[in-house]
Amino acid sequence: MTLGPGAVFPDLDLPDHTHRPRRLSELAGGDPLALLFSRGWWCPKEQRYLREVTAAQDEFEVAYARIVVVSIDSPEVQSAFRAGLGARFIFLSDADRVWMDRLGLLEVTDTTHRPYRPTAFTLAPDLTIHGAYDGYWYWGRPTIEELRQDMRAISRDIREDFRA
């Protein structure tokens, strides 16, 4: 599966951090979306990065844009991690790794946890990929400024009254 700009991201169906079944297109709800695949709560890099994303949620909350995190943690663990971060966005649990092979996002070097490879996508509401980032090495992750620029570009494309 090619997950690059211009491709349409699969419409993931997974339980959220409260066990409620969710679908990615429903979560987008007509807004741009930052989709973040995360190793899991135990990884210091994930803790660091998601603290930064959490700090940015104050912009997303007024800018009509969404944030979704996917990991192999169970919903209970995700709920605790989310609370610890102070996050107000949604986590999806792929504890059974039902999407991992289809997406080709297994991190092959962590044979203990078999987590998702840290990867980020910025998506239009119809799940068309605008940007793709490989965060296996920490510096490959999108900075908040890059997420901001991607959200701006997508919003400009989809909001008829967005002026340059």
Next chain:
Amino acid sequence: MTDLPAGAAYLAYDGDALHAGRGPGRSFMIDARCLGGEAVRDAYAHVCALPAPDASLEFDQPEVQQVRRDALAWWIPLLGDALVCLTTFALDASRYAGAMTVTREPVSWADDPFARIFPGTVLRTSLFSDVAPPPGPVLERYAGVAWPGGTF
């Protein structure tokens, strides 16, 4: 009360009961999805609103923003499977008149963040249907529809 925007529905509250539509009592605009599906019978509605017509604040007041943040952060996770739906009450494009959380069973109503704005009253109701809770982090309203309803 202004024209009903797409995605909104009317709900009336007379202090003792809730009624779909306008009146009897005070009428609010809510997220229409709450009235749009198969109704959950004998649910519990925690209505954090007052029947007095002047009980309102601006949606953009910091305290009204903060209770929505609290709803996303911990109120919705705390409710878990008990949650049926929740909606704020809008009087028009700018005024907040309260909120309502509907559950299948009694929950810890004292924790309801919306009760910090207007006190809560628990009512039994068979009006409301299941609505997936908002994923967050968006707090802003869409075209004047009561949060978390509407879309662009």
